[in-house]
Amino acid sequence: MTDERLRRWRLVLGGEEDGTGVTLDGDDSKMDGVLGALYQSETNDDAPRQAGLGASAPRVARWLGDIRSYFPSSVVQVMQRDAVDRLGLTRLLLEPELLSAVEPDVHLVGTLLSLNSVMPERTKETAREVVRKVVDELEGKLAEPTRSALRGALDRAARTARPRHGDIDWRRTVQANLRNYSPELRTVVPEKLIGYGRRGQAVQRDVILAIDQSGSMAESVVYASLFGAVLASMRALRTSLVAFDTSVVDLSDLLEDPVDVLFGTQLGGGTDINRALAYCQGLITKPADTVLVLVSDLYEGGNRDEMLSRIRAILESGVRVVALLALSDSGAPSYDHDNAAAFAALGVPAFACTPDRFGDVMAAALRGDDVLGWS
16 A cells, blocks of 8 residues: 555544554644544543543634644535534634634534524624625525526516517417317417517516524525525515514515525524414415415424415415425435425425525426426
8 A cells, every 4th residue: 555545544544553554744743633633532441432622712713723724615614513513612603713713604604593692792793794705605606597597587477479489488389279280280280379578677576485494494594595685686576585483574674685684583493384374475465476485394383284274275376385395505304294295285396405406496486387397
């Protein structure tokens, strides 16, 4: 085995008695130290595993600086999350000096939001700066592609019976003329053309985002708040954003700034989806032109039967409803399978969505297409 491979195995195994016979020095030794502080097991016979990082804010701040010296940003973020989860360092994030040394990411924002109610005043400004940095980065990647997808959907949502050739909606035209199929010509002879129209800047659709702010939905809350601000920036949409746990708060007035929206949420409560839907019903003035997006894992702590009856009533009024079990990059979500199946049986698609595809999902919903066909 080459010296380089042995060196790498020594760093991975993290101990002097690892069988590699390699001694680390210089930066390798320092890198091994910061890894060991987080991951090294120190045991005595059957003694429980102990962490080597300690609970000292200065020590943690130095460690955070060290890992940023030796590892790329993506690895630093993983190690920070492990430090919070494994070593119970959440309370140290209330220290502004420590926050300034942290590599910001979506997960850190979720942690900070869960601490919002207990955060001292001297930390809040630093916390807002951290959240602002993450939001600005995400907005730079996601905002314009989302707006572009939605503008296209809104432009094509208006139909005309006298379209120019380039504006003909062939799928709907064929569907509308299937009875005019000619066996001799082996084609459909269209008597009625359906085309895409163009509308001005008047409000065309109402969008209601209902966001479950229970603790398990932290990452989804971050992305949903950002997208709420993006939707609100479009004149053709009237956007409302409602956050809920066992109570409901309307954050629509804060949509000019997603950071304000995020600090208006309060992560960690229970869940009463039925109450949130009741509030959303009161916001609906044009059912046929309204899309309701429920971002929730569907673990209902309120009245399940009333929740399903309310969803049915909203659908029957003409509202388009979509349930996003998660809006995140984190993979397969944990959710209530029975409620998801009940939603699907009523005609509400219930699925997880990654942030880069949210614009496609919303565009399909605004057009009235099958949102499960967006991929």
